[in-house]
Amino acid sequence: MNETLLQSLQYYGAAAGTVAALIVSLDLGRRWTGFGFVIFVTSSIALMAWGFLDEKAQGIGLQNVALFVINCVGVWRYLLSKHRKQVTS
Incomplete structure (x- = not known):
């Protein structure tokens, strides 16, 4: 397999997962959280x-x-x- 492609997939997945986790953790509202999950999907x-x-990364x-x-x-x-879930205070 092309090593450049494998590295691109690996690093994109890691970077996108990190950005998505930041967006979700900031709790900026439903829409932002939803877009965070979209980024998580691309990361996955x-x-x-x-x-x-990559035969060495099957666990991931x-x-x-x-x-x-x-x-x-x-x-x-x-x-x-x-x-929409109702938020109660």
Whole structure:
């Protein structure tokens, strides 16, 4: 496999995951959190590809299969679902 492609997938996945975690942790509202989850989804896709294309990184690939599903739930809840959770104080 092309080493440059593998490194690009690895570093994009790591950087995107870091940015997404920052956005979600800042709790800037539903829309921003939803976009954070979209970035998490792209991170998971990149890390799944890297994990399954590089024979030394299969554990990361498997972990990101689960994270991909979790992140898709986040996208659904924060961006796509019509149901809005009521916040009580």
